[in-house]
Amino acid sequence: MRNKRTPLLTGFGIVAATALLAGCSAPAASGGSDPEGAVDGSIRFQTWSLTPTYQEYLDEAIAAFEDEYPDASVELVDQPGDGYSEKVLSQASTDTLPDVVNVPPDFALPLAQQGILYDVSQATDMESTYFEGSVDAYRFDGVEGVYGYPWYLGTDVNYWNATQLDDCGLDSANPPATTDELFEQAAIMADNCPENYLISRAPGLGDFTLEDIDILNEDGSEFVFNTPEAAAIIDRYAEAYANGEMPPTVLNADYLGNSQLFTEGKVAWSTGGATAIDSFEENNPSLKGNIVISPALNISPLYVQGLSVSAGSENLSTALAFAEFMTNADNQNDFAHIANVFPSTQGSDEDPYFSEEDGTPSSEARVTGFESLQTAEVLTPYSVNGAMNDYLGQQIALAIRGDISGQEALDTSVEKLNDLLARQ
Amino acid sequence: MTITETPAGGTAPPAGRPRPNRAPNRRGPARATRRRTPWLLLAPALLWLFVFSIWPSLNTVRMAFTNAKPLGGTERFVGFDNFGYILEDDQVANALLNSVVFMLVCLPLLTILPLLIALLVEKKLPGITFFRTAFYTPVIASAVVVALIWTFMLDDRGLVNGLAQELSIIQGPLPFLTDRWLIVLSAVSLTVWKGLGYYMIIYLAALGNVSKDLHEAAAMDGAGAIRRFLSVTLPAVRGAMLLIAVLVCIAALRVFSEVFIMTGGTGGAGGEALTMVMLIQQYSRGFAGDLGYASALSILMFFVTLVPMLILARINSRSDR
Numbered sequence: 238m239r240n241k242r243t244p245l246l247t248g249f250g251i252v253a254a255t256a257l258l259a260g261c262s263a264p265a266a267s268g269g270s271d272p273e274g275a276v277d278g279s280i281r282f283q284t285w286s287l288t289p290t291y292q293e294y295l296d297e298a299i300a301a302f303e304d305e306y307p308d309a310s311v312e313l314v315d316q317p318g319d320g321y322s323e324k325v326l327s328q329a330s331t332d333t334l335p336d337v338v339n340v341p342p343d344f345a346l347p348l349a350q351q352g353i354l355y356d357v358s359q360a361t362d363m364e365s366t367y368f369e370g371s372v373d374a375y376r377f378d379g380v381e382g383v384y385g386y387p388w389y390l391g392t393d394v395n396y397w398n399a400t401q402l403d404d405c406g407l408d409s410a411n412p413p414a415t416t417d418e419l420f421e422q423a424a425i426m427a428d429n430c431p432e433n434y435l436i437s438r439a440p441g442l443g444d445f446t447l448e449d450i451d452i453l454n455e456d457g458s459e460f461v462f463n464t465p466e467a468a469a470i471i472d473r474y475a476e477a478y479a480n481g482e483m484p485p486t487v488l489n490a491d492y493l494g495n496s497q498l499f500t501e502g503k504v505a506w507s508t509g510g511a512t513a514i515d516s517f518e519e520n521n522p523s524l525k526g527n528i529v530i531s532p533a534l535n536i537s538p539l540y541v542q543g544l545s546v547s548a549g550s551e552n553l554s555t556a557l558a559f560a561e562f563m564t565n566a567d568n569q570n571d572f573a574h575i576a577n578v579f580p581s582t583q584g585s586d587e588d589p590y591f592s593e594e595d596g597t598p599s600s601e602a603r604v605t606g607f608e609s610l611q612t613a614e615v616l617t618p619y620s621v622n623g624a625m626n627d628y629l630g631q632q633i634a635l636a637i638r639g640d641i642s643g644q645e646a647l648d649t650s651v652e653k654l655n656d657l658l659a660r661q
Numbered sequence: 662m663t664i665t666e667t668p669a670g671g672t673a674p675p676a677g678r679p680r681p682n683r684a685p686n687r688r689g690p691a692r693a694t695r696r697r698t699p700w701l702l703l704a705p706a707l708l709w710l711f712v713f714s715i716w717p718s719l720n721t722v723r724m725a726f727t728n729a730k731p732l733g734g735t736e737r738f739v740g741f742d743n744f745g746y747i748l749e750d751d752q753v754a755n756a757l758l759n760s761v762v763f764m765l766v767c768l769p770l771l772t773i774l775p776l777l778i779a780l781l782v783e784k785k786l787p788g789i790t791f792f793r794t795a796f797y798t799p800v801i802a803s804a805v806v807v808a809l810i811w812t813f814m815l816d817d818r819g820l821v822n823g824l825a826q827e828l829s830i831i832q833g834p835l836p837f838l839t840d841r842w843l844i845v846l847s848a849v850s851l852t853v854w855k856g857l858g859y860y861m862i863i864y865l866a867a868l869g870n871v872s873k874d875l876h877e878a879a880a881m882d883g884a885g886a887i888r889r890f891l892s893v894t895l896p897a898v899r900g901a902m903l904l905i906a907v908l909v910c911i912a913a914l915r916v917f918s919e920v921f922i923m924t925g926g927t928g929g930a931g932g933e934a935l936t937m938v939m940l941i942q943q944y945s946r947g948f949a950g951d952l953g954y955a956s957a958l959s960i961l962m963f964f965v966t967l968v969p970m971l972i973l974a975r976i977n978s979r980s981d982r
Binding site: 322323326329330344346347348350351353484485486488489494503622623624627628630631632634635637638640657660661 | 834
C-alpha cells in the first residue's frame with residue numbers, strides 16, 4: 238500500500254533542500270546601474286548614530302543636494318551606535334545595503350573584498366580633493382581601487398583629572414607626555430594615593446605600532462609582533478599591575494573601560510576623541526572645569542570615517558554624486574564645526590576654527606586634536622578582526638596578572654592569530 | 662449473521678471483521694475538510710518551527726562542513742577540518758570545562774533550593790504572598806541589568822568586598838571578576854538567585870497536587886516532618902524535579918550573559934572563564950566571523966547538552982520500573 242505520508246515528507250525534503258541550497262549562495266552586489274548616468278531617482282543614505290544630535294545638519298545638507306538635483310531624492314536612515322557592524326553585515330549579506338553608507342575602513346575592507354562596494358576612484362579624482370592619508374585608508378591590499386569617500390577624521394587626546402593629579406603629588410599643569418613619564422607618575426600616584434589609579438588600560442597592538450614594531454609582515458600574510466621590544470612593553474604593564482598601579486578590572490577592560498572609569502572618577506587618565514570632554518562633563522558634572530587636556534602620548538591614532546557606495550545601487554550615479562557632495566570641503570567644514578570632528582578635504586586645515594581656541598574646554602580639545610592629527614597614524618591593521626583582538630587581549634591580561642611572561646603571551650598570540658588569519 | 666444495534670440506531674460491522682471501505686459518496690468533501698483542518702491549524706506553528714528551528718539547525722550542520730563566512734564569498738566544503746580544529750583549540754577544552762562545572766554546581770542548587778522555598782511559601786500564612794512575590798521578582802528582571810548590578814557589587818571596590826573588609830572578614834579585596842573560578846562562582850550565584858523563583862513556581866504547582874490525605878495518614882502512622890517529606894512529598898514531586906533538572910542542565914550549559922557581562926566580554930584573563938556559548942559568539946561575530954568553525958562548535962555543544970538529558974531520562978525510566 239502506498240504510504241500517504243510520502244508526499245508530505247517529500248515536500249518537506251524539497252523545501253528543506255531548497256532552503257539549504259539558498260543558504261549556500263554568496264551575497265553579491267546585484268543590479269548596479271550606470272555610474273555616469275543622470276543624477277535622478279531616489280537613494281537611501283545610512284549614517285551611524287548621528288541623529289537626533291545632527292539631524293538638522295543632515296536634513297539641510299540633503300535639502301541642498303535635492304535643490305541642486307531636483308530629480309533626485311535622498312532618504313536618511315540613521316542606525317543606533319550599538320550593533321552597527323552587525324547591521325551592516327546583515328544588510329550586505331541580504332543585498333539590502335543602502336546606496337550610500339557610512340562605514341569606517343575596517344568595515345569597508347571585507348565589503349570591498351566581496352565586491353559589495355563601488356570603486357569610487359573611477360568616478361572622482363580622490364587625491365586632488367582629500368588628504369592622501371584619508372584616501373589611503375580606503376585602499377586595501379589585494380583589491381584595486383578606493384572604496385569610500387573620506388568624510389571626517391578623528392584622533393585621541395589625553396584627559397587628566399586635575400584634582401586627583403594635584404592631590405596625589407603630581408602636577409596637573411605638566412601631565413605625562415610620554416609612556417616613560419606615564420609609568421613614573423603612575424608609581425608616584427600609587428605611593429601617595431593607593432586608592433587612586435593613573436593607568437587603567439592594558440596595552441594592545443596600537444602600543445606596539447607606537448614603538449615602531451611591525452604587526453604584520455610585508456605582504457600581510459603573517460603576524461610578526463612577538464618581538465622582545467613588544468614583550469618589554471607588556472612586562473612593564475605587568476610590573477605596574479604588581480605594584481598596585483592599575484585596578485584589577487584592567488584585566489577585563491573592554492574598549493570603553495578606560496573612559497568609563499574616568500567618568501566615574503575612579504582613574505585620573507583617559508584617552509578619547511575631541512568630543513569626549515562633553516560626554517565626561519555631562520555624565521559626571523563634578524568633572525566640569527577639572528579636566529586637563531594634552532596630546533596623545535607619543536604618536537596619535539588616526540580614525541577615519543567615510544561614505545561608501547553600494548555597487549548594487551540602482552541609482553549609482555545619484556549615489557556617487559550624493560556621497561561626493563556630502564564629503565566636499567564646504568559640507569565637511571560645516572559638519573566639523575558642529576560635531577567637533579576634523580575634515581579630510583584639502584585646504585580645510587587653513588580654517589582658523591581648528592587652530593584657534595575660544596577659551597572653552599571643548600575648543601581646547603579640538604585644537605589639541607587637530608594639531609595631533611598632523612602626525613597621526615592608523616595604529617591597528619584593518620585585517621585584525623574581533624576574535625584576534627579578543628585572544629590577544631586575553632593573553633596580555635594573563636601576562637599582566639603575572640601568570641606568564643610578556644614574551645610567552647606574544648608567542649602564543651602570534652601562533653593563534655596566524656592560525657585565525659590562515660582560516661580567513 | 663448478527664446485526665448489532667448501535668446507540669445511534671445504525672448498524673455496525675460484525676466484530677472481528679474489517680470495516681469495509683466506504684465508497685466515495687456525497688460526504689467526501691466533508692471528510693477531506695476534516696482531514697485538512699488539523700494541518701491548516703498546525704500550519705503556522707509548523708512554518709514557524711521550520712523557519713526558526715529546523716532550517717537553522719540543518720543549515721548549521723551544513724555550514725560545519727564548510728569554511729562559511731558571513732559575507733559568503735568562496736565558500737567550499739572542508740570535510741571534517743572544523744571538527745579537527747576543535748581538538749587543537751585549547752580554548753574549547755577550557756570553555757567546555759567551565760560550562761560543565763557551571764552546570765554541575767547549578768544543578769543541585771536549582772533543583773533542591775526552589776523545592777525548599779516552595780515548601781515554605783506554600784503554607785497559608787498571613788503575608789505569605791509578599792514572600793512569594795519577593796522570590797519571583799528576580800525572574801522578571803533583565804539578565805543584563807542584573808548582571809551589571811552584580812558586577813558593581815562584586816567589583817574590587819564594590820559592596821561585597823567593601824562590607825567584607827569593613828567586617829574584617831578579608832584583608833584585601835577578593836578578585837570576584839578576575840579569577841577564573843571566582844568568576845564562575847559569581848555567575849552561579851547570580852544564576853541561582855535569578856532562577857529560584859521560576860523553579861519555585863513549578864514546584865508550587867506540583868505540591869498543589871500532593872494529597873493531604875497521604876500526609877495525614879503518614880502523620881497518624883507516626884512519621885515526622887522529615888520522614889513525610891522524604892516518603893510523601895518527594896515521590897509526589899519527582900516528575901517536576903526531573904523536569905527542572907533537565908531545564909537547569911540545558912540553561913546552565915548555555916550560560917552566556919552572566920559571564921559575558923561580569924568579564925566585560927573578555928572571558929577573564931587568558932579567556933579562562935569563557936563558556937562554550939561565549940566561544941561560539943567570539944568566533945562567529947563580525948565581518949570576518951568563522952561561521953564554519955562556530956557551527957562545528959554548536960554541534961559539539963548540542964551533543965554535550967544531550968548527555969545530561971539522556972542520563973536524567975535513564976534515571977527517570979529506572980525509577981518508573
